[in-house]
Structure formats: structure tokens, C-alpha cells
Amino acid sequence: MKKRFHTMISLLCMAALLAGMLAGCSSASSSTPAPAPSAAASTSASGGSDASEPAASGPVFENPVTISMLAASHASWPFQDDWYVLDVIKDYTNVDLEVTTVDTSGFNEKVNLTMSGGDLPDLIFLTSNAVVRQYAPQGAFVNVLDYIDQMPHFKAWFEKNQQYALNYMSADGGLYLLPQQGVEETERRGWLYRKDIFEDLDIEMPADKDEFYNVLVELKKAYPDSYPLAFRSFSGTMAQMIMLSPSWGAYYIDEGDCRFFGYDYDTGEWTFGPTTPEFKEMLEFYNKLYEEELLLPNFLTIDTKGWQDVMANSDSFVTLDYLSRIDFFNNAMRDSEPGFTMAYMVPPAFNADVGNRFAYSAKVMIGMVVSSQSKHLDEVLAYVDWMYSDEAYDVLTWGRPGELYDEAADGTRTWKEFATAAEMKQATGFETFGFYERYDFNGELATFSPECREATETARKYDLPQLPILAFNDAEQEIVSTVGNNIVTFVNEQVSKFLIGERSFDEWDAYVAEVEALGLDQLKTVHESSYARVVAAQG
């Protein structure tokens, strides 16, 4: 009897172990989203309604349609399945979205897994163009230009914004990533400074390079332990250079835009910024600031949290970052330090030829792709088309008329309840991944403090022109991923060394020769051939 009992126990234990393992396996394999279960049913059901007609009144579809979507979920406003925005979409389109979300940090991995699983949801809201570059040539996504005639709203928008939409175009001339418009304003960056400290010390706004330097010297004199200027490192990606160098008349490598060279619209010439004399001048300037302890010494390595502490502790007074950081710092600091005022600084003229101009920063490549495997493509395209309508533009920004906002006589709208953009996003789901294609940025602006709103509007005046965003075909990509990657690694390293004085400027000519030897000419050819396609597409 006793022996039987022991046997039973051990069998139970083993069964439990096995069950655990199996459960582990099955949960892993079921992580790819299933296709919408009602897809087939709804196709036949809604066959009667003409999906391509813009619906002036009533929802887009007569009968409920289920569309599956994969989107990233931001940690600060995680996806909620009872979001107001889902309700609005249901009201206006009769679409039930079946949303799978993954945290932004794991999103690319999830997309890659979904791709190799081969079982795609109808829509994926992508947070970068890289996925399109990789998978569109393999036939994963629909080229919406092939269907533009059945998408009246999109067609109207596309014809009005062709220049903008061309940035999203792939090397084969297809448009796979549906361009969003409006949210790019959140990417706007610029010079920020501590207005309260400047006023205390009676310091004037710097208008050019020399004044900028003198201001930092003055600040250092008043606060000897401080490092008046600070940057954060963006995980060693040298993203600062992309923002800094255009004001000096040279363009740094911008891999996000697939562009290693700068483009001059006047001469039609592609130039590699990091080897130009203008760029050298900039490096010498910042190296001088570094040597004189006017620049935060660990600006190449400091993480975001560390940089926030530096700014909050008043260890630094001038920085370069997203304009929304104005409210971020002021809201957080004014409880303990009522005078704390971060404000927008008009970009100084670092190069007299460029003037008071700043890099074009309000740009981002995100949007939806439509799966080529979708079982009810016409309906999915009709839904996407609706997102480009004026109706969607309005209700996906502000909600149903008058429900969440007050409208003044001159048409300016203010939120009834939301004091910050985060509150608005958390409560409604507006302006979160997957729920916009055309967004009215006034919706977010309405949550800004007056000073931050003013800064955003002022900053637009100082934008340099946007450079073309390139798309490489297979042959070009081959060169980019070998020669291009080698050059990026080398230049990032050497520029860092020049900045902190680990390499002497006496070796500048040697450095230029070294970069050229890595195959700069090949890379230039690639830019020219790729851009030729863009020009051709513009007609």
C-alpha cells in the first residue's frame, strides 16, 4: 500500500513537470496572432455595402467588420481594450479592431517572429521603416498605390501631399507604409535654456557662435562647479550630431533616413558631412568647450536619467532636446523650485552662411502596413481609407463633437479635462500607435503649457529644409550594409575621439583619407542612384 502511494506521488510530480513544459511550449507557439475569426463571415455579410464610397453619414460598413491589428504599446500609455478611441472607431466605421499589442521594447522582435510565422494580422502599425525595407521586397505587404482608385480619401490626401508621401516610398516605387501625418511634430527638437538663471545673471540670448561661447563662459564664472552645456548620449548613436551639424553647414550620417550624405538642393550635389571643413570647425568648437569644462564631460555616455538629473540639479543650463522637455522639466521642478524655467532658445548662427537655422527635426516614419495575406483586403483598405478622411482626422484627434473638448468662438479647442498629453493618451488612446494616420497636432498642442506651445510654434520658423529620405534597392543595400556600416562605425568612433581630445586635429587630413579609403565613393554613387528614382517619381 505504502509503495503504491509513493509511486502515485512520483507519477503526479512527473505529470506536473511535463504539463508545465508542454504549457511552456504551447504558449510560445501560440504567440503569433490568429487571423480574425469572423473575417470570412463578414466579407459575405457586408458584400452589399459599397465600401469605396465615402460615407457622409452613418458608419463605413453597414455590418460589423472585424480587423486584426498588431501595434506597439507604449509603457507610458499602455493599450487598454476599453479605450475611448476604439468606441469612436466602432461608431464611425462599424469596425471591431482585434488588437494585439506588444511593449515598444519588444516590438521589433515580435514583428520579426510574426513574419517568420507567416501568419500576419490584417494591419501592422510600424514604428520604423526598417521592417518595410526588409519585408516588403519579400511580398509581405500590399502596395497601396495599386489600390489607390478604390481609396478616395487616401487618393485625395496623397495628391495633395505627394512630396511628403514620397519620403515613405520604397526603392521599387511602391508605397507599403501608409504615411502618418501630424504626429511628427512631437519629434521637434531645439536649444533649451534656463531662462530664470539667464535673467538672474542678466545674460542676453546668444545670436552667433562667439556669443554662444561667451554666454557659457559667463555661466561658468557665476557657477564654477557647473558645466553650462549638456547633451545626453542617446545610447551612443551620436544622434546629437544629426541635430547639431546642419547649423554649421554640414550634415551628419542619419541612418534613420537612410542617408549618409547631405544633399544640397541648389547644386544637386551629395556631400559627406563628417569630412568637410565646416564639420571640423564644429568639432574644434565643441572640443574647446570640452577642454574648458563648459560642456558636460560625459556627454558621450550619459543616459537619459543621468542627463535629467544634471538638468534638474542645475549642473547645466543649456541643452538640446525635444521641445516637450520644457513642460517635462517645468512641471516636475516647480513644486520644489517655483522659479525653475526651461525655455526655448532661438538657434544661434553657428555658420554665417546658414544663419539662425536648425536641423529639420519634426519627422518620423511610422504608419500602417496592410498584410498581403489579408482575407478581406477590400474591407481593410476601406477602413484604412477612412483614416485619411477629414472625419477621421477630426474624431481621431478630438473625439465625438463636443464630448471631450470646448470650442471657442474662433474655433480654438481646449480639452475639458486633460492637462497633459500623457493624460489625454492614457484616457482616450488618441495619438497612440495604431490609432492615427492623419492627426491634428492641435490636439496635443492643447495640452501644452502656453510657453511650450509658443516654443513649438516659434521653432517652426527656424527649420532648415528637410533632406530627401532614401530607399535603397537590393544592390544598393548590399553596399550600404557593408561599406556604409563600416563607415558609420569608423566615423562615430573618430568623431567621438576628436570631441574629447583623444585624437588631435593635426591628424584631420589623415582621418579624411581613412574615411575615403573605406569606400566613400561607392556610397555616394548609391545615394545618387537612389535619389534619381525619387526625382523620377516626382515627375
Add this chain to the structure above:
Amino acid sequence: MAFRSAFARAGAKKQVSPIANRGRKKSFFQRVYRDRYLLLLFLPCLIYYILFKYVPMWGVLISFKDFKPFIGFAGSNWVGFKHYINFFSNPDAWRIIRNTLLLGVYSLLWCFPFPIIFALALNEISRAKFKKFVQTVSYMPHFLSAVVVCGMLNSFLSPIRGIVNTLIKMCGGQAINFLSISGWFRTIYVASEVWQTLGWGAIVYLAAISNVDPQYYEAARLDGASRLRQVWSITLPCIAPTVATMLILRVGSVLEVGLEKVMLLYSPAIYETSDVIATYVYRQGLMSGNMSYASAIGLFSSVVNLVLLVAANYASKKFSDTGLF
């Protein structure tokens, strides 16, 4: 050795029993039935190895293809050694191999002896409570994730308000920009590694030391051997097989430098010493989604690891009669 032969004897004795009496060999299925519980216990382990170790081995084949995930393995083209040639013709290839090897070797040189010395020292502490306390405290860093450790390093080594630089300044020195100067990277990496692995690594040696027969020590004390003499002539020889085994295992993973930690500590300014195979694969392979290229480099470092492991095993067998196989 003694253990092994005793085991063999016990096995032999068992086989004499009922099976031999019946005079015929049991069939495969009968033996499976007889050992069903043992086999069932073993099953999860077997499934684990097949599923997570053997099945993925087919994946190395994609390093000879231009793998396109959406098209699938079968549809992707064979490209032979293209990815390997690309890797070795890269101007940075030798630098990252050298950096990986040096980081691995330095970690081995420093992280290997310290736990042994620490275990020996702990063993000499007679007050049990104090010993337990020291041991527990020394484990703690092992449970910290790389992110936390690097966060601590970042703030300790910061040139402004960092504790290390504050101390240096107090002693009249100049603040050092530790994480931006390539010469410091290996020191920082290895030192933090030692701090993190010291206590945890000592566990195995403490277990080996506690297995040493106390009679040896009694005999030695009667002969008038000092504490140091006892450590040198009894403890060390007794744990030598464990030390050799651990060493071989460590050598086999010399190229496995922690990706997370390097990623969190490095920046372009210090690529010179900090760019390793893993970070390179991350930048060139995974960021741009080139899985074939990444797995080619992965296979290359596995082969180097295998060669090192076999060599270490051969050397160990030659010099100390201890080996894994």
C-alpha cells in the same frame, strides 16, 4: 577513480540478480518497462535538450543562405561562404576578435582564481555566523541584472558627482572621464565582473572543500603542519580536480562576453577596446535584420569556443589526469 570503480562493482552485483537467473536477456521494451519511472523522470530533460539545443542546430544552415524570414528557409537562396567572407574582409574584424578574446582572457585570469582564494579564506573562518554573513553578502551581486550593475557603474564613475571621482578630487587628483576613455574599459569590465562572480563562484569550491576528509587535517596537525601548510598540501590537492573541471568549462566560454554589459557600457569613443563580436553582431546583424550574417558570426565564435574547449581538455588531461571527456 575509487568512486567510479565502486559504482561499477555495484552495477555488476545488481546484474547477477533475477535477470541472469532466468538465463535470457530482457528485450528493449521490457527494459523500458522496468525502468519506466526513471525514464519518465528523465523525459523532461531529454525534451528540453532536443527542443532547445538540437533542433536549433539546423539554424546554422541559414548562415550559408540569404535568409528571408517571410519567404522562409526553403525559398531563400544559397550563397555559400558569402557572409563569412564579408565578415573577415571587414576592416574591424580582427579588432573585434582581438577585443573579444582579450576581454574573455582577462575575465578568466581574474575571475577564475579569486573565488578559489575566497573559498579557501572563508573555510579558515571559524565563527560560523560571521562566515555565513560574509558568504551571503558576497552572493548578492550575482543576482543583480546587467542593467542595474551598469547603472551603478555609470553613476559611481561619473565625472560629475560620481563617488570615485569625488574621492580622486578629494585626494587632489583630476577627475577621470572613465567611460569615455578607451584605456579604462577593460579594467572596469573585468573588475565589475570579479565583484559580481566572486561569491557565487566560490560555492562550488566550498562544497569541494567540505568533502575533504577531516582525518587528513588531523594527521597533518599531529605532524605539526601550519594552517598555510595544510591549505597548500591538503585542501588544494583535494580540490584540484574540481578546479581543473571548472577551468575547462570556463575556457570553453571565453568568447561569450556578456553582450548586455558591453552594450550598456560602451560608446563610439571607446570602440577601440570595447567593440566585441556580440556587439558587432547586434549592430550589423540584428539592427539591420540580417540574420544570416549574424548566425555566420555566431557559428564562427562557437567553433573557436569548441577548439579552445578541446584544447583545454587535452592539456588538462595531459597535466593533471582530469578531463571532461
